[in-house]
Every structure is written in structure tokens, then in C-alpha cells.
Amino acid sequence: MSSTSDATSVTTLDSSNHLYLHPSDHPGMNLVSKSFDGTRFGAWKRAMTIALSAKNKLSFVNGVSTRPNDPFLVPQWQRCNDMVISWILNTLSRGISDSVLYTETAYKLWNELNDRYGQVNGAKLYQLQKSICEISQGSNDTATYFTKIKAIWDELSALNSLPNWSCGVSHVFAKRDEDQRLVQFLTGLNASYDSIQSNILMMKPLPSISAAYAILIQDEKQREIHSTNIFAPESSSMNVTAQTSQFRTENKKVVVCSHYKKYGHTSNKCYRLVGFPKDFKFTKNKRFSANSASHVTELKEQESNGLTSDQIGELLQLLQKSYIEKAGQEDAFNTSKISHANFVGPLSEEATGSW
Template identity: 35%
Template sequence: MTLTAKNKFVFVDGSLLRPNSDDLLFGAWIRCNSMVISWILNDVSRDIADSLLFITTASEIWTDLRNRFHESNAPRIFQIKKLLNGLQQGSMDANSYYTKLRILWDELKDFQPVSVCNCGSIKEWMTYQDQECVMLFLMGLNDSYAQIRAQILMTEPTPTISMLFSLVLQEERQRSIHKNMLDNGVDLSSVAAQSSHIAVVRSFQNNRGGRNGYPNDKNFGDRPLCSGCHYPGHTVDKCFKIHGYPPGHPRYK
């Protein structure tokens, strides 16, 4: 990528031949060739660099290195597939697990041949490939995600791997919020009940309703909400259900 970005890859693939010594570009070619050679020598180990010192062109060095270290793709493909089949989320969070899976999957796809097709079947092949990645992601998820995994498997069409990761990430964040609330001693059932009563209060405020014993008062939504019984109209220090009903009240015992 560096060679391409600096417009110097032509010196290693041999497409820019060495000009004649009387050519006006000869001096520029020599300088650029020497610069690329220095980049390569600085990027390899000292032992390898010593064996390349007497090669005069960058393209010859590049060819020599490729002939030395070129390997078949089969061992790496086997290794990637083995890692993918054994990949589990375990103690990793959703983001780390997804990133590790995508790195292996994208490298595996890079080894696959790409055919030129004008019949539209290449789109079906890409869709199938994406579904395969989705299945690998779901198989490696922890059992705590069994519910959301079942929901995704029943979804038609199957969501893409990016959409799937977004759903799992939202689920992980929601669990983190609940865990923090439990760690801080917050009663989730109390919070849910209070939220439900607040929603009822706001609904009556908007509808100006007088049903279910609630007064038809335009300022009803501004009334205090008891944190004990979760009903509006009083505070916890004056709650009859907690402190008892006063004499003369129909429910006084």
C-alpha cells in the first residue's frame, strides 16, 4: 500500500524498465530505485537484508523475496477454517468477538476466486456467503444469547452480519444497564412499576380523563407521586397504605 500510495510500485513489479544512460530520466530512475531498495532493506530482518545487498534493482529484490517465502494457500485456508469452526465468544464482549470473526472471514474470502458473471447469480452467491458468516457468528455466541439467537433464526429474510452485530450489541448494552442498576441496589420491579404509573398519569393528563377513580383535573399530571405505593396525589410520608388510615376513614381498622 505504501509503494502504491507513493507511486513506486512500478519499480518492484518491473513495469517501469531502466532507461538508457543517455536518457533524461535515467538519473531520476536511479534515485527512485535506490529509495525503494532502501525501504525494502529496512523492512526485513538483518540476515535477509545482508543477502540482498548486491542485487541492483528493486524488482529483482522483490522477485527474490517472493521466490524464497512464497507458500501455498492451502495451509493458511485450512488454519483459518479451523479457527472459524472453533471460535467461541467465551469471555469476549460482542465487539471483540465480532471483530475477530470478521478478520478471519474476510481473509478467507480473499483466498476465494472471484468469477465475472453478468447473469445476476453472483448476487445470490454473495448473499449465501453473508448468511454463512451469520451462522458462524450465531453458533459462537454464548448461551446467554439463546433467546435473541432464536428470534434471529426465525426472521425472514435473515439479517446481514452487520445488522446482526447491531442487535447483539444493543442486547449487551441493555444487560449492562440492568447489571449496573442491580449493583447499585436499584429495585428493577419498583422502577418498572413506577414508570408504569407515571405513564398512566401522563396519559390521563393528556386525555383529561376521569375514569378509574382519577379526578378530571387539568393539573393532574403535576401532582406528587408516592414512592411507596406509586399512586399520585400524595408523598410517601403521608401514604395511608404505609402509615395506616386515620380514624374516620372507611378503611380504618
């Protein structure tokens, strides 16, 4: 009767019991995202400790949970032990996994890995300290640089953990280490952060690393906003310069007609005011060309009726002057469509003063 009750108690374990296995637990689970390949053992050990604690199975690797004396609980304990071994093996690389595959308990497996990779030695400390001295911001932003240097700090902390003294001395040592790390972090920044770096170092007491990081991030955001505001007017001025550069003369002055407000000529050389040259070609003024052609035809007919060539020339000048006066009364937007020079001034020859 008692054996039946013991078996029933095993099958009805409370979820808070370390021998309880959730239905979703299986040997193929990966508790950490990155596998351990022999480097950065401290980071891997920390991640596995958190995951096993969340699964309520940390007692299997720290030696608290041992094989029970109750024969009815032994199978359940063995199941949990094998499950923890499978979870650990899933996070190891192929070579390391094969070397510890036949370990009987999760506690022995954990200790073997700790003895092999977790022992503090001079070479490891030298490597980490050298990385701290050589690291700098370079082309990285503040967030990327801080992430890299903090990963090295965490690994150093895992190797050299301070004892938990109840007298408060541990807080003094912790503050000293934090101040040293703050100086290391500020030393690796680029030269553009010299002013904000000096302001942080002048604070009494020195701020925490998190507070200093927040100050640097705020300063970085303000620089981005300031650079954006400066860029906008500079680009606008470049556009204006590009638009007006084609109307500049050799004296680097913008030439504008004071009468018609057009670029490219002055009022004393405006064709509409002083008259068009005889060899000027109206390539796009269809109406003017057609009217001129018709008047020339009429004048030729009148020449055949007895007009001399001088009289015909005077009539042509009068016709040209009448067309100029009529065109000067039209709207500037309509006249701008007549030709590239708008019939207001000369072509590129006038801008250079060639005629």
C-alpha cells in the same frame, strides 16, 4: 541544447508523476506499523500495497514502471526504485531482509516474497479453516471476539480471491460467503446470546455481518444498563438489612419501642416507663450521677438526724421516679446522646429477655 532541456524536465517533474520524490521521502521510512516475520503475509501485503499506492510508487512493484530508455530519466528511476526497495526492507524481519538484500529491482523483490510466502497451499488453508472452527467468544466481549474472527476471514480472502465477473455472478458468491461467515460468527457466541442469535437467524434475507454485529453491540449495551439498574436497589436493601439485623430477636422480628420509637426493646420493657433497675449503672449521664450523689449525701445526713433506712429507700425511689419523668419530657435527639441505650431501654440483656 536538447540535453539541457531533458535535464530540466527531470528536475521539474510533476508531483503526480511516479518518478517524483517528495522532499520528506527518505530510505529510513517505515510505511507499515508491524514488520513481516514470515506469518500473515496476506495482511502485510495488503498494508504495503496501500502505503505504496499512497506514495504513488505501486507501479514499481507490479511491473508497470520499468527502466526507461531515456538516459536522463534512468538516474531518477533508479532513485525511486532504490527508495521502494528500502521501504520494503524496513518492514521485513532481520532474517528475511538479509535473504533479499541483493535484489536489484523492487519488482523482483516483491515477486520473490510473493512466491515464497504468498502461494496458496493446502496446509495454510487447513490451518485457517481449523482456526475458524475452534474460535469462540469465551471470556472476551463481542468487539474483541469479532476482531479475532475477522482477521482470519481477511487472510482467507487474500488467499482465495473471487474473480471479478461482469455478469453479476461474483455478487452471488460473495453473498453466499457472507452468509456462511455470519453463521460462523453467531456459532462462536456464548450461550447468553442465544435469544438474539435466534432473532438474527430468523431474518429474511439474512443481514450482513456488519448489521448483525451492530445488533449484538446494542444488545450488550442494554444488558449493561439493565444490570446497573438491578444492582442499585439490591445494594440498598443489603444496607438496610445490615443496619436492622442487630435489633432482630430469635424470632427474626425487629423490636421497636412503640412509645419512643427506639430499636432494641418494646414499650413494656422500656426503662423510662417501667423504671430503672436498682443495679443499673448510668455511665455517661454525668448530671444525673452528680445529682444522685448529692441527694444520697443529703439523705445520709438526714439519716444521721434520725431517718430510718426504710424511709431513706422510699425517698430514693421517689427521686428516681422524678428524674425518670423529667427525662421523658426531653427531646429524643438530646436523650440519644446520654448512653448507648439512650436510657430508654435495657442493654443487650433486655433484647434477649434475660431479666
